[in-house]
Amino acid sequence: MRDDSSVSALVARAQAGDQPAWNELVERYAPLVWSICNRFRLRREDIDDIGQTVWLLLVEQLGNIRQPAALPGWLATTTQRECLRILRAASRYDSFGSSADSQMLRDQSGPEIEQEVLEAELHAALRTAFAALPARCRQLLSMLTSDPPRSYAEISATVPIAIGSIGPQRARCLEKLRRSPALATLGDLDAEDGEGGGTRASETGGARHA
Amino acid sequence: MRDIWDDEQLLAALREALEADEAVPPEFIELGKNAYAWHNIDAELAQLTYDSIDEPQAALSMRAEAASIRALTFTSAHLTIELEVSEDSVLGQVIPGQSGTIDIEGREGTTATIEADQVGCFLIRPVPDSPFRLRFRTADGSDILTGSITL
Numbered sequence: 001m002r003d004d005s006s007v008s009a010l011v012a013r014a015q016a017g018d019q020p021a022w023n024e025l026v027e028r029y030a031p032l033v034w035s036i037c038n039r040f041r042l043r044r045e046d047i048d049d050i051g052q053t054v055w056l057l058l059v060e061q062l063g064n065i066r067q068p069a070a071l072p073g074w075l076a077t078t079t080q081r082e083c084l085r086i087l088r089a090a091s092r093y094d095s096f097g098s099s100a101d102s103q104m105l106r107d108q109s110g111p112e113i114e115q116e117v118l119e120a121e122l123h124a125a126l127r128t129a130f131a132a133l134p135a136r137c138r139q140l141l142s143m144l145t146s147d148p149p150r151s152y153a154e155i156s157a158t159v160p161i162a163i164g165s166i167g168p169q170r171a172r173c174l175e176k177l178r179r180s181p182a183l184a185t186l187g188d189l190d191a192e193d194g195e196g197g198g199t200r201a202s203e204t205g206g207a208r209h210a
Numbered sequence: 211m212r213d214i215w216d217d218e219q220l221l222a223a224l225r226e227a228l229e230a231d232e233a234v235p236p237e238f239i240e241l242g243k244n245a246y247a248w249h250n251i252d253a254e255l256a257q258l259t260y261d262s263i264d265e266p267q268a269a270l271s272m273r274a275e276a277a278s279i280r281a282l283t284f285t286s287a288h289l290t291i292e293l294e295v296s297e298d299s300v301l302g303q304v305i306p307g308q309s310g311t312i313d314i315e316g317r318e319g320t321t322a323t324i325e326a327d328q329v330g331c332f333l334i335r336p337v338p339d340s341p342f343r344l345r346f347r348t349a350d351g352s353d354i355l356t357g358s359i360t361l
Contacts, residue, residue: 009350021248026242034238039266049341051238052317053358055245056343057215060255086360123227130224145225174217176316177224 006128006182009066026055028128029072031118033079036113040083071168072124076117122186137173144170169191211275241317253345254289256284284344284356291344291354295361300337302344303332310348315355316340337361 013021033054037047050172057078065071130138139159143150156163177183213243215223260283280295288304304310307330314322317340326346339359346354 014246017250018334019243022249023243026239026245029331030234030242033242034234035230045340048238048241049360052241052245052341053360054360055242056248059248060257064247082360083304085261091269095293112350119261122229123230130228136300141221141224142228145222145228147225147229155308171217174220178215178220192290 007071008068011062011065011071015062015065025071029075029126031123032072032075035120036076036079037083037114040087042083042086046086050079050086053082054079056138065194072117072121073114076113076120080113125182125186126177129177129182132180132182133173133176136169137176140166140169141173141177213267224323244324250290251355253353254286254288256286256289256354258359259283259285280361282359286354288352289346289354289357291346293359298337299333299335300361302326302332302334304346306330308348308352310346310352313345313347314338315343315345 007025010021010025014025020182030051033051034047037050042050058075061074089191128140130141133141136159140155140161143155143158150158152163152165155166161169220316258282274351278294278296280293282293282295284291284293289308291311292303292305294301294303304326307328308326309328309330310326312324312326313320314324314333314334316338321338321342322334324332324334338359341358343358344356346352346356
């Protein structure tokens with residue numbers, strides 16, 4: 001089990017009654033809960049119900065958490081279980097559920113949800129690392145990751161930086177990001193996937209809409 | 211992992227991480243933050259120990275005969291609360307049977323208060339359409355809170 005000291009610290013503080021630490025946990029892992037719910041193509045109000053139920057369950061379980069590093073996995077499986085509950089309850093009222101629906105009622109395979117958890121942990125770590133970068137790096141990388149991507153000319157016009165310096169500055173900021181302590185805990189997260197995050201996540205995105 | 215990523219891959223991963231965060235509606239995050247209000251509440255928790263929905267096959271075969279469309283059981287160290295959900299109401303039973311008041315706690319606070327009779331029976335009508343918890347309190351000081359229920 002990977003040891004994520006910052007998650008451990010947040011859990012310990014939340015256990016002791018610290019609302020800001022709880023808020024940080026929610027902000028960190030809400031995207032995971034949200035993305036799992038969206039995989040089941042649920043109505044927005046159902047997703048809100050599930051979100052509330054999952055966080056309430058976590059509040060109840062806070063005192064029992066022995067391995068904070070296992071928290072994302074617990075959130076993912078709990079969210080999935082609550083999604084299946086909602087779908088099964090809905091199918092109760094609609095006995096002519098389509099075959100697509102009954103397919104979704106089956107529990108998802110372990111590897112799929114594990115992959116989603118790993119991705120959420122990676123994303124959370126990247127956001128933490130990003131938030132700790134100097135302001136000028138955050139501004140530059142925000143513009144470089146915006147959709148649609150900004151041209152160097154646009155960036156140069158917005159940030160006081162010469163076009164010729166953008167390339168080197170970009171490399172320095174990405175190196176800072178890469179060396180961030182927030183990413184150090186991830187270890188060889190996707191050692192089996194040499195392609196890196198881009199390819200893997202676009203596949204996930206495709207599956208979500210399939 | 212981080213060492214084998216080149217700049218393009220790292221930038222792509224960062225883009226996905228930021229987009230995944232932006233996709234989450236702020237109200238969804240607020241719900242999660244508000245759940246903390248239940249931390250350290252002065253009540254004994256009753257956990258969900260049975261939900262017929264977790265056994266879809268058994269529940270489906272029962273459906274034709276019974277009016278009940280779902281059964282749930284919450285268990286604490288001292289008592290059990292059973293719920294039978296039908297189309298228009300929720301029939302509840304506190305075990306061992308005893309009278310008390312039951313608050314129906316919705317997202318915005320207590321939405322209704324009902325009485326459990328001497329044998330511990332109570333009726334919730336209509337079926338709540340958003341998640342709720344039940345808080346059962348007796349004259350002699352029992353205070354039991356169920357987990358969240360979504361019907």
